[in-house]
Amino acid sequence: MLIKFVIAVIVVLSLGLGGCLEKSETRVDGASTGGDGFAWGLTESIPFPQVPEDNPMSEEKFQLGRHLFYDVRLSGNGTQSCASCHQQSLAFSDGLALAIGSTGEVHPRNSQPLVNIAYNSSLTWANSSLRHLEQQILIPLFGENPVEQGLNDDNIEEVLQILRNDSEYSSLFLAAFPDAQTLFTVEQIVDALSIFVRGLISFNSPYDRFLAGETDAISASAIRGRDLFFSERLECFHCHGGYNFSDSTFDETMAFIEMPFHNTGLFNIDGKGSYPSDNRGLMDVTNNADDMGRFRAVTLRNIEVTAPYMHDGTMASLEEVLEFYSAGGRNVTSGPNSGDGRASPLKSGFVTGFDISDAEKQDVLSFLRSLTDNEFLQNPRFANPWE
Amino acid sequence: MLLKSLVLCFVLMSSRAFSHGVEGAGALKEGLSYAVVADFHLRSASQGPSDSVWSIPGFLMGGEATPMGKGLNIGEGSLSTVYKLGDMFTTARLEQHGNARGVELSNLSLGYFLTDSLYFELGQLTSLAATYQRRSPFQDSHVSIPVVYDVFWGRHYTDRGLRFVWQGASASCGVELWTGDRFPAAQNDEGNGAGDIFCHMGLTHDSWEFLGEAFVFVGDSDRRQDDRYEGGHSHGVQTEDIPQSFFTGTVEVFGVSAQPKYKLNQNYHFGVHAEIQQLQMEGDLLLDTRQTEIESKLQSLWVESFFQFDQTTFSLRYQHLRYKNDLFGNGAEPITEALGIGGVGDPIRRSIALRHSFDKNLQAKLEWQDNSAAFYREEVVLLGISWKYLGHIEAPL
Numbered sequence: 001m002l003i004k005f006v007i008a009v010i011v012v013l014s015l016g017l018g019g020c021l022e023k024s025e026t027r028v029d030g031a032s033t034g035g036d037g038f039a040w041g042l043t044e045s046i047p048f049p050q051v052p053e054d055n056p057m058s059e060e061k062f063q064l065g066r067h068l069f070y071d072v073r074l075s076g077n078g079t080q081s082c083a084s085c086h087q088q089s090l091a092f093s094d095g096l097a098l099a100i101g102s103t104g105e106v107h108p109r110n111s112q113p114l115v116n117i118a119y120n121s122s123l124t125w126a127n128s129s130l131r132h133l134e135q136q137i138l139i140p141l142f143g144e145n146p147v148e149q150g151l152n153d154d155n156i157e158e159v160l161q162i163l164r165n166d167s168e169y170s171s172l173f174l175a176a177f178p179d180a181q182t183l184f185t186v187e188q189i190v191d192a193l194s195i196f197v198r199g200l201i202s203f204n205s206p207y208d209r210f211l212a213g214e215t216d217a218i219s220a221s222a223i224r225g226r227d228l229f230f231s232e233r234l235e236c237f238h239c240h241g242g243y244n245f246s247d248s249t250f251d252e253t254m255a256f257i258e259m260p261f262h263n264t265g266l267f268n269i270d271g272k273g274s275y276p277s278d279n280r281g282l283m284d285v286t287n288n289a290d291d292m293g294r295f296r297a298v299t300l301r302n303i304e305v306t307a308p309y310m311h312d313g314t315m316a317s318l319e320e321v322l323e324f325y326s327a328g329g330r331n332v333t334s335g336p337n338s339g340d341g342r343a344s345p346l347k348s349g350f351v352t353g354f355d356i357s358d359a360e361k362q363d364v365l366s367f368l369r370s371l372t373d374n375e376f377l378q379n380p381r382f383a384n385p386w387e
Numbered sequence: 388m389l390l391k392s393l394v395l396c397f398v399l400m401s402s403r404a405f406s407h408g409v410e411g412a413g414a415l416k417e418g419l420s421y422a423v424v425a426d427f428h429l430r431s432a433s434q435g436p437s438d439s440v441w442s443i444p445g446f447l448m449g450g451e452a453t454p455m456g457k458g459l460n461i462g463e464g465s466l467s468t469v470y471k472l473g474d475m476f477t478t479a480r481l482e483q484h485g486n487a488r489g490v491e492l493s494n495l496s497l498g499y500f501l502t503d504s505l506y507f508e509l510g511q512l513t514s515l516a517a518t519y520q521r522r523s524p525f526q527d528s529h530v531s532i533p534v535v536y537d538v539f540w541g542r543h544y545t546d547r548g549l550r551f552v553w554q555g556a557s558a559s560c561g562v563e564l565w566t567g568d569r570f571p572a573a574q575n576d577e578g579n580g581a582g583d584i585f586c587h588m589g590l591t592h593d594s595w596e597f598l599g600e601a602f603v604f605v606g607d608s609d610r611r612q613d614d615r616y617e618g619g620h621s622h623g624v625q626t627e628d629i630p631q632s633f634f635t636g637t638v639e640v641f642g643v644s645a646q647p648k649y650k651l652n653q654n655y656h657f658g659v660h661a662e663i664q665q666l667q668m669e670g671d672l673l674l675d676t677r678q679t680e681i682e683s684k685l686q687s688l689w690v691e692s693f694f695q696f697d698q699t700t701f702s703l704r705y706q707h708l709r710y711k712n713d714l715f716g717n718g719a720e721p722i723t724e725a726l727g728i729g730g731v732g733d734p735i736r737r738s739i740a741l742r743h744s745f746d747k748n749l750q751a752k753l754e755w756q757d758n759s760a761a762f763y764r765e766e767v768v769l770l771g772i773s774w775k776y777l778g779h780i781e782a783p784l
Contacts, residue, residue, distance in 0.1 A: 023709070023732075023733070024732055024733045025711050026710070026728055027711075027712070028729075029716075030716075030717065253720065255716075255717070255718060256673075256676040258676050
């Protein structure tokens with residue numbers, strides 16, 4: 001009888017072993033778009049962004065968009081182009097506290113840098129409904145409050161005719177939209193501008209090279225600053241983490257869109273966390289009181305050259321920004337917006353303040369400066385084609 | 388594999404040579420029985436880096452499979468009680484697992500014998516499938532926990548449920564139905580529970596003894612999380628460094644084991660333990676805003692031989708894991724990287740152990756381990772000591 005059991009054991013274990021896997025293996029079918037063949041200039045560690053299916057990337061549209069981006073003729077009075085507020089040397093910001101439109105109207109917000117916009121999960125400072133550049137670009141072109149480039153129903157046909165009269169545009173439009181029955185449409189202009197802005201990619205800073213193994217790409221001070229930046233003490237990385245240094249990031253590997261917005265305690269006008277009535281952040285879109293003062297965390301890539309800072313451009317330097325977060329908010333002591341933002345009940349839980357020495361401040365600043373991608377700031381591919 | 392398990396059950400159950408009873412509720416004595424176990428051990432190295440999440444490359448882990456640290460570790464501290472009165476019995480178990488967890492009531496159940504050989508039990512229970520889950524360190528030849536129980540079961544499957552067990556003279560079979568609230572299942576909002584069937588058998592013939600087992604476990608997971616480091620159990624790991632992934636899908640585990648043992652004489656025994664388990668899972672894996680489909684087939688082989696002379700046991704143990712993971716979709720690559728399931732080859736652990744029992748209550752163990760079941764190859768020495776006390780108070784209280 002024992003033999004029977006031993007045979008049974010041997011048979012069963014042999015069957016089990018016979019079904020063994022040959023070797024350990026993990027197979028990944030990432031189904032990447034491969035960037036659709038567009039020259040994104042990404043390294044292997046960076047995923048491709050998601051691109052709307054109805055406006056795929058192409059080099060021809062990129063080049064058309066580049067020409068339009070730098071063309072002042074694309075404005076109601078022929079004085080302002082996209083590049084007027086988005087200058088390459090400033091990481092496509094403008095160096096002003098608040099942007100100024102073609103008619104001189106002052107925008108309530110600071111011009112955002114156009115850096116890796118393709119990865120933004122939402123666009124502008126605080127608008128959860130703006131997902132795609134094809135929607136957003138209509139605002140600076142046709143917006144009335146405030147007027148930016150000043151296009152409208154009355155002047156658009158005239159502006160289009162000016163573009164039609166330029167033979168260079170004829171070939172650019174034809175190359176970009178070879179199957180279109182009609183060229184020089186507003187939709188084509190918007191699509192081409194979207195493609196150009198989407199193609200403004202910056203992932204070649206000294207810190208990127210450091211991560212890639214170039215150990216002397218950043219200073220010892222910057223390395224210490226990195227450790228502080230990613231520490232629970234300073235909390236910076238919670239909102240400015242990830243490969244794009246923003247928690248408002250979306251790429252082709254993601255299935256769910258997260259649109260985080262944060263109240264950093266800049267204002268607390270009434271003791272209940274209120275912001276100035278013309279600039280209340282996400283609440284202006286949602287009308288939800290909890291969204292008062294909540295703004296998108298911008299990427300910190302090239303942050304060194306995009307001063308002044310914050311949505312209202314009220315902080316002139318990175319040192320001032322660091323002081324602000326160290327204090328856990330801002331105490332406005334006079335004027336109509338006075339109030340202690342540090343005590344705002346709506347302030348993010350990550351903005352609690354921290355003690356930091358002067359040496360540590362310098363380290364954090366060194367780290368932030370290591371995110372400056374000089375190649376991006378000078379890349380001829382993104383430069384003004386009219387010069 | 389299911390077929391193979393059933394084949395084993397059938398072949399072994401068809402034998403009429405059983406003469407060795409199996410452990411179970413049928414062996415309970417009237418009154419209150421209790422057991423106290425204290426088990427400690429020293430490790431020469433921690434189980435993986437102390438500042439990051441411990442995982443076996445290629446595998447998704449969870450449950451209570453927390454790593455042991457360098458130095459002194461608590462293997463187990465427990466007080467188990469069973470009170471039997473007539474056909475009713477109730478069990479309770481207070482337990483401290485591992486280093487950082489507090490004492491908790493891990494088992495609490497009420498049972499009833501429907502017949503002399505059939506009972507049911509309901510409450511918070513530890514599964515009878517894969518018997519090592521219920522095995523005390525005192526019963527093991529080694530200090531360390533078999534790696535398959537960490538990876539497949541989160542150390543052990545303890546859940547709220549109901550079981551029916553038939554106990555014959557030398558075999559027992561049962562069905563267990565679970566809420567499915569524990570790794571590798573997860574109940575949450577839409578989990579459909581879990582269940583298993585098992586058969587254990589034990590027999591003797593002349594100088595031979597044989598223990599065998601087969602089981603099948605099926606579980607449903609709804610957003611299963613690796614919560615080993617939650618609830619104050621971070622073990623020094625920064626919580627923001629813990630990838631928060633969620634698995635939703637089905638998990639099936641099959642297993643067979645055999646333990647033949649030969650007695651040369653009263654004092655000298657020789658035996659073998661062979662165990663195969665296979666886990667299959669299929670579903671979706673979420674990490675932050677990313678998602679991927681995953682199909683995994685994981686296998687474990689555990690082979691051990693031992694030689695016992697008087698109060699001392701010398702044993703050699705070989706454990707070998709294999710995995711085949713297929714991930715599909717846009718999120719596949721970053722999720723694979725973040726969770727470390729890309730793997731670096733077969734995790735293998737070879738170990739040698741010496742156990743000496745000073746008396747029926749006290750034993751010491753020494754183990755040497757050559758371990759590739761981590762991100763790096765390591766050799767570890769473990770020194771353990773286990774103490775137990777069994778007591779009984781006659782009924783009625």
